Amino acid sequence: MPHEPHAPLGFATHCIHAGQAPDPSTGAIMTPVYMTSTYVQSSPGVFKDGYDYARSKNPTRTALEANFAALEGATHAFAFSSGLAAMDCVLHQLRAGDHVVLSDDVYGGSFRQLDKVFRHLGLETTRVDMTDLPAIERAMRPSTRAVWLETPSNPMLKVIDIAGVRRIVDAWAGKATPSGGARDTTLGPLGTPLDAPILIVDNTFASPYLQTPLALGAHVVLHSCTKYLGGHSDVVAGALMTRDAILAERLKFTQNAVGAVPGAMDCFMLLRSTKTLHVRMQRHCENAATIAAWLAQHPKVEKVIYPGLPSHPQHALARKQMRAFGGMISVVIKGGLEPSRRMLERVRLFSLAESLGGVESLIEHPAIMTHASIPPDARAALGIADGLIRLSVGIEDVNDLIADLDTAMK
Numbered sequence: 001m002p003h004e005p006h007a008p009l010g011f012a013t014h015c016i017h018a019g020q021a022p023d024p025s026t027g028a029i030m031t032p033v034y035m036t037s038t039y040v041q042s043s044p045g046v047f048k049d050g051y052d053y054a055r056s057k058n059p060t061r062t063a064l065e066a067n068f069a070a071l072e073g074a075t076h077a078f079a080f081s082s083g084l085a086a087m088d089c090v091l092h093q094l095r096a097g098d099h100v101v102l103s104d105d106v107y108g109g110s111f112r113q114l115d116k117v118f119r120h121l122g123l124e125t126t127r128v129d130m131t132d133l134p135a136i137e138r139a140m141r142p143s144t145r146a147v148w149l150e151t152p153s154n155p156m157l158k159v160i161d162i163a164g165v166r167r168i169v170d171a172w173a174g175k176a177t178p179s180g181g182a183r184d185t186t187l188g189p190l191g192t193p194l195d196a197p198i199l200i201v202d203n204t205f206a207s208p209y210l211q212t213p214l215a216l217g218a219h220v221v222l223h224s225c226t227k228y229l230g231g232h233s234d235v236v237a238g239a240l241m242t243r244d245a246i247l248a249e250r251l252k253f254t255q256n257a258v259g260a261v262p263g264a265m266d267c268f269m270l271l272r273s274t275k276t277l278h279v280r281m282q283r284h285c286e287n288a289a290t291i292a293a294w295l296a297q298h299p300k301v302e303k304v305i306y307p308g309l310p311s312h313p314q315h316a317l318a319r320k321q322m323r324a325f326g327g328m329i330s331v332v333i334k335g336g337l338e339p340s341r342r343m344l345e346r347v348r349l350f351s352l353a354e355s356l357g358g359v360e361s362l363i364e365h366p367a368i369m370t371h372a373s374i375p376p377d378a379r380a381a382l383g384i385a386d387g388l389i390r391l392s393v394g395i396e397d398v399n400d401l402i403a404d405l406d407t408a409m410k
């Protein structure tokens with residue numbers, strides 16, 4: 001099954017139908033879970049539609065990848081066993097001596113992979129506050145081959161101008177010096193060094209319902225499908241999407257050569273999840289907007305960080321770049337650590353847990369939980385105060401969620 005081009009259909013229609021057709025053998029309306037590791041060949045080397053071995057291709061995964069491609073307006077999508085496995089695939093496109101410019105508050109696991117795995121393999125990294133475009137310009141080097149950003153960011157919900165970053169990346173394409181090592185055709189697609197920087201956008205926090213970075217100039221989009229795409233806190237998976245045929249060829253080669261693919265059951269569950277992505281996201285956004293406005297007038301709240309509030313420093317950019325403002329809210333509670341710890345112990349409907357993007361509401365304390373590995377002064381520089389709490393607003397009845405927060409803050 002080839003990936004479908006971005007047809008002139010609405011997003012909701014893509015969510016439900018893209019990549020999926022009734023099963024040709026029975027008419028089953030849902031894509032079957034192809035639990036198979038291999039496929040029978042009629043003659044040596046003769047098999048159907050590229051299905052020879054299930055690491056390389058599985059029909060449930062093919063349907064999911066076509067669905068993902070349509071959601072992001074991509075020509076190609078690739079599914080992985082986790083968001084970090086997707087990251088690993090894209091970073092293999094670089095080689096020793098190449099340089100990566102990274103937004104300063106990326107997901108901790110993404111920073112760890114660059115800093116502890118790919119640094120050891122010779123990649124260099126510079127972190128910058130990407131709300132400051134001239135700072136990105138200053139961080140670029142002739143050896144830069146990737147600019148990596150998340151928007152909105154975690155947990156400060158900074159909004160980064162994707163089209164603006166792409167202009168900087170393009171300006172540097174002509175200044176790139178050749179990567180270490182010449183072209184080596186014996187290496188297959190990875191034998192050709194990247195000759196210019198690529199822009200990679202982690203779209204996990206927004207989901208394609210809120211923004212489609214490929215349309216704003218990203219070369220590659222990354223998802224942790226563990227979050228909004230999965231949406232039910234029951235699958236760990238990742239994805240990459242692109243419109244660039246040459247990059248797609250490299251990513252496909254790497255997906256198979258490294259092999260961090262998801263199982264058929266996980267693909268099935270994600271296909272089921274994306275059918276409701278648009279309705280879930282709509283409710284996440286409505287609930288979060290209501291809660292952000294309620295928190296903003298609460299006497300025990302020092303500050304609410306939500307891209308939909310006019311007080312957010314990049315509110316105008318968020319209005320321009322995003323279709324709505326998402327389900328994530330960060331809030332600073334007056335009095336620092338102790339009052340915020342008490343609040344986290346007292347919530348009943350919100351669950352105290354890491355992760356985000358599920359239908360159920362979660363609450364967490366970045367300084368103690370998700371961002372504890374960052375040294376206190378670096379945390380402070382990023383604005384991660386001891387009173388900072390992060391909410392992943394679910395799709396429960398919003399009045400119940402507000403009542404839960406209200407009781408916990410008393």
Ligand SMILES: *Cc1c(COP(=O)(O)O)cnc(C)c1O
Pocket residue numbers: 082083084085107109110150154202204205223224225226227236237238
């Ligand atoms: C969770 C997350 C990841 C990592 O994804 P896994 O599926 O946990 O491997 C990457 N980026 C962001 C923004 C995330 O929230």
